[in-house]
Amino acid sequence: MYDLVPVFSYLFLKGRCRNCANHISSRYIFVELLTGCLFLYCFFALGISALFLKIVIFTPFLIVITFIDYDHQLILDKMLIWFAGAGVVINLLLNFVSVLDMIIAAVSGGGLLLLIAILTRGGMGGGDIKFCAAIGLWLGLKLTLLTIFLAFIIGGFVSLLLLILRIKKRKEFIPFGPFIAIGAFTAFLYGTQIIDWYLRIFLNR
Known part of the structure; x- marks a missing residue:
């Protein structure tokens, strides 16, 4: 129990297991600090609010999915089931997103990425499709579409930077899940402001 306290246990144990003295990856303390x-x-x-409660449940799922996809290019179904279920429950309990909006958002988010996967002949993975569908159950239609838009903008910028710096080669796979997660986190916190800004600047509303 004492060895499971985030950050402090790693520092106290000096990055080694108490029993076998093997090195503990610095990834653990990084993820704990990030969270x-x-x-x-x-x-x-x-502040202390219902939205804060929602995002502290939402965010750890995004972090876990991001690092698994980064390491293994895989978004696990069992993780997505828990993620989707938690979104439905918290929206029903706290009345953030209506059932109809959740359904439309899930179908639209997953369907849009499915269409892209078909058009690009596998340029998008099945895990990404299901991830966006699950995000729809959390955020509703507007913020889910914004999530996808932001994911492509951020993903394109980072991918281009990696190519310029020669960290990645042109045909080398870059997981898209982390960009979806960043887009979803941004849309959760600032989605309404971003949409309002867009409408005001480009559509004069």
């Missing part, structure tokens, strides 16, 4: 920093940022952005 804590994001929680703190969300607290300052939202």
Whole structure:
């Protein structure tokens, strides 16, 4: 139990297992620090509120899915089932997103990526499609579509940068799940402001 306290246990144990003395990957403390920093940022952005409760459940799923996809190019179905189920439950309990909006968003988000996968002949993975469908159950239609838009913008920019820096080669696979997660987190916190800004600047509304 004492060895499972985030960050502090790693520092106290000096990065080694208490029993076998094997090195513990620094990935653990990085993920723990990242999660804590994001929680703190969300607290300052939202305060103690129902939205804060929602995002502290939402964010750890995004982090876990991001790192698994980054390491293994795989988004696990069992993770997505829990993720989708949690979104439905919290929206029903706290009345954030209507059932109809959740259904439309899930079908639209997953369907859009499925269409892209068909048109690009496999340029999008099945895990990405299901991930966007699950995000639809959390965010509703508008923020889900914004999530996908942001994911492509961020993904395109990062991929281009990796190619320029020669960290990745042209035909080398770059997982899309992390970009979906970043887009979803951004849309959750700032989606309404981004949409309002877009309508005001480009459509004069």
